[in-house]
Amino acid sequence: MLRLSALYRYPLKSGKGESLQSISLDKLGLDGDRRWMLVDEASGRFLTQRAVAQMSQLSALWNADGGLTLSAAGRTPIDIALPTRDAELRGVTIWRDTLRVPDAGAEAAAWVSEFIGKPTRLVQVPLDRARTTQSGYGKDDDQVAFADGFPLLLIGQASLEDLSQKVGRPLEMLRFRPNLVIEGSEAYAEDGWKRIRIGDVEFRVVKSCSRCILTTIDPQTGERSEDREPLATLQKYRSETDGAMFGQNLVNDGNGQLEVGMPVTILE
Template identity: 80%
Template sequence: MLRLSALYRFPLKSGKGESLPQARLDKLGLVGDRRWMLVDEASGRFLTQRTEPKMSQLSALWNGAGGLTLSAQGFAPLEVALPDPDDNLRGVTIWRDTLRVPDAGDEAAQWLSGFIDKPVRLVHVPLERARMTESGYGQDDDKVAFADGYPLLLIGQASLDDLSQKVGRSLEMLRFRPNLVIEGSEAFAEDGWKRIRIGDVEFRVVKSCSRCILTTIDPQTGERDANREPFATLNNYRKQEGGAMFGQNLVNDGEGVLEVGMPVTVLE
């Protein structure tokens, strides 16, 4: 039987993830997931572990009011309030998208600039300012916050086990930053799914996830793997048109609550 074996939320894009026993879904995926982002102060360009590996050591936990609690070794924790959706708007760029979103203020910017060691700003995306998903995939009204392209990412536990066996060591699921982990399927069974249901919510499986060098960063230490693993192995046996694929991007149709242990039904 297929079951939901883990739930992860990443409040700050490229920050530390948090494991959850349950989570609510809204139009943009898991409530509180990747609604915040760091940008270069001068250019407004988004920042991730690809260029700033130390972000893997930055804890930015979602609080019940929608704000963040920032913490990192050597820094006093900072509470960041949810900004007004129409105030202090800042132009930012994420991949090919440009948008205007509220800035979280100078105190958060100073704290994070000290951690990153260069001038940065913290921004938030409210629902009404969210981006559209990639044209040609999904539906015309599908939206996404600051995730790379889609609201949710799913990985089968058996797929990670298969990759770990090929690499020769046990790999942490958090290297791949999924929201949903499914147990009970064969390795890469998720590649063939089109629609699934978890609890009362249905999901469309819209596109495979192309992986990058970020997978080589140890989520515990922030250090890059000297042999470029597991990205090197993924390139050897999961290379397809568009990149080395691992995991599936999802869009949820409707809102609801997910809990670890829920059965998963493949509808199509």
């Protein structure tokens, strides 16, 4: 029997993940997932662990009112309110997308700038300013917040175990930053799924996930592995035209509630 064995949310793009027991879904995936992002103050270009590895040590917890609590070792935590409708809009760039989204204000900017080590702004994306998903996949009206391309990422537990065996050491699931982890399937079974249901919510499987250098960063310490694992191994046996693939991107059709332990049904 397939079941949902873990749920993870990442309130701040490229910040630490939260392990959850239950969560609701909206048009952009898990409620509160990657709705906040750090950007370079001068250019508006998004910042991630790819270039700023210490972001792996930045904790960002979602507040009940939609705000954010940021904390890091040696730093006093800061509570940041959800920007109001009349908040200043800032032009930002994430991959090939440019958009204008609410800025979290000067106090938040001072805190994140000190943490990053250069002038940085914190921005938030409301539902009515979300991006469309990667062209050529899914439906024209599919939307995404600040995730790279799609609202949700799914990985099978057996797939991680197979990769760990090939690398020769246990790998943390959080290296791959999934939202949904499925237990009970064979390794890489998710590669063949097109539609699934968890609880009362249906999901479309739209695209395999191409992995990058971020997978080599230890989520506990923020240090990069000197042997480039597990990316080096993935490149040996999971390479396709778009890169080394691991996990599947999903879009949820409709809202609802997810809870760890729910059965998973393969519809197609």
